[in-house]
Amino acid sequence: MATNEAVQQEVDLDELEPILEAFKGERWGLIPLLQRVQEKYGYIPPDAIEPIARSLRLFPSEVQGVVTFYSQFYTTPRGKNIIRVCRGTACHVRGSGSVLKIVKQNLGIEPGETTPDLNFTLETVACLGACFLAPTMMVNREYYGKLAPPRVMSVLKQYAPSKKEEGNGEG
């Protein structure tokens, strides 16, 4: 089964240097610095905590504390495509449970997890603000509504990695 512990990435910490340089010694810059790091890697790699702390003259535990405190920061890699399935009341009464079940079964992950190929991250939300489309889900910035099982499948297919991408290593 795919768990977030299974999804680990080698990160090139050389790419961190210009970001650290821009905030060197500026303790006030911790949050904007972390935002820049997340823009670069898609999350805050654990290996980046110590160099960040050194650069700002903080303890690693202080940096880790901020990363953990703010929900805007992710501590594990995120998928290329973020699927958000609505679990709000309007969607619930119109079958969001089945939508979520199909997505989970097809991707082999639970909410909060990312597929090992880093193509999908699955999340649930309380309301996507499109109750008239219930049951609703979003993939990245696109809304998909009035979802029946075949439609859920076709949306997932639409975002699946292409055979070309998968076969890049050949030849």
Ligand code: FES
């Ligand atoms: S309850 Fe699902 S979009 Fe509002």
